[in-house]
Amino acid sequence: MPDSKPTWEEVARDHGRRIYNFAYRLTGNPDDASDLMQEVLLRVRRGLAGYTPGSFEGWLWRITRNAFLDDVRRRKRRPTVAFPEDDRTTIGSVPDPGEVLAESRLPEHLQQALLALPFDFREAVVMCDVVGLTYDEIADATAVPVGTVRSRIHRGRKMLRGMLE
Amino acid sequence: MIRRVIPLVLVGLMSMPTATLADEGLAEVLESAMEADFHGSGVVMCTWGEDSAATTYEVTRSDGMSMVSGPAGDFVLSGSLTASQSGADWYALEVGEWSAWSLSDRYSLGSRVPTTRLGRPATEVIVMEGERKRARLVIDDESTVPLLTEVFNADGGVFRFAAMVEFVAAPVTEMEMPQTFMEHEMLLPVTPSPRLPGSAFGYSLTNTYAMGDSGTQAFYTDGLFSFSVFEAGRGIRPAEFDSATRFEVDGIAYSRIVTPSHVWVHWSTPDRSYMLVGDLPPDHIEGALRGLPKPGFRGVVMRFLFRLFG
């Protein structure tokens, strides 16, 4: 984690993809994800003026989730349950090559099941498994203790399992 | 597709055991209280010595957003953003960054007793600070929202009392955040003042933000109570303090104003003016003041004399 302040172009280049995927998995549709990413990068741009070096990941993901929450409230709606075409295909990359999957196909309704989770659980699971943050980083970003992060991830996965079996 | 998912969600939710208070420590109690939806109206009162203030208020929380009505006006809260209305315009203040919350280990839960309040099953819990009883909460079992909060001062008297007089859990209310703001301010971290300590009386300096053009806000918390110390240039005292109560800590004089939710303490040093505002009890305020820059102009006089004579 760099001690010096990054430029916002660096943030956009190095982290834009992860921000977009975080937004995509939280909202379920590309337009919302795209809007959210733009919003986050704008806030990062303004926020960098006052940023003091600390935990960059925590700072970035706090801005990201604030933007997401504000957006959901402003539009007064649930993230839509659009069914993206690509999730029906067989798996592309598996981030952890050491693990053996029991099945070779992703469940058809995985994205919808994610969207059916309570926000806190969905966010924790997405931050852990899509963005790849550690529990400490998630705790920092969501301003809750690590124990709460643990609980939310566990309960979120259990709920997903219940919905998809 | 959607129809198949939703019934499973409901089944999943209904078969999950609800956490009981017996499983939770104080940290879980405080966290849990932030989550449930409810609507309530209540009264809050604060007393320190002869100073006392009370007010009524109304709160609605739905789906993570809150609406609060009180003597300071109406507010809408969502995440880290607080919005208030003046005429037709909305003004927003957003906390851009804050440090993670943690609870001081000086607190623990004492006894837990089943009870009822407002006709609802509830649990009375005592918050202990070491050997001392510091607070009493009566927590609604269904929503885990505190229906009553009492904070005690050092001699066991009630410092603050807050109670719901009406309460509905999980109201069907749709709230909407305003779409545009006349002003949208962000609180972002700035370099802490070198004059303020990293901790005082068990409260940690958790964040420092800018106040106006040349002041700072130092936010201290122990996880249960909190206070901000605002530091500005010398000689600044708001008109409200003209008739404030004077009190002493170790023979040093301060001024205080008591409001229903907070105590305000004002003092000046030779170089700066200070305003402390928080919900902490009087013995904690006195302890914190001992750790903060001390008022007084003796330093000014001595420097002046020294400059004149040697």
Next chain:
Amino acid sequence: MTHPNHLLSAFLDDELSSEEHSMVTSHLESCATCSSDLAGLAQVRNWVRALPDQEPPVPLVPSLRRPPRWIWAAASAAAAVLAIGLVVSPAEPAPFDLDTLAGQHTARVVVVPGISSIRGPVGGP
């Protein structure tokens, strides 16, 4: 013996203390129920991790033609120290406006749990 079911996700993510980790490992050796739960959780975890990575739209750089309706609390260094000389300068014009201070304090209080956080910004000055 109680099953450490609530630790299984953290076990998968390698987020347990070494003590917890050994405890769960040895429990799993002899508990078919928990092993089966672990497999179920691992499967869900793998599914989410295998969600296809989406391409963000180009360009990433957002348009800057938004109307400037945002203002920011100014970042500040320490205020200048006024030397105490023979002539005393008048006080700085910046007052302590209690409404503003209350707003800044309460805004920060309510973002995390605490004894006043539920009630929110109730009392004014």
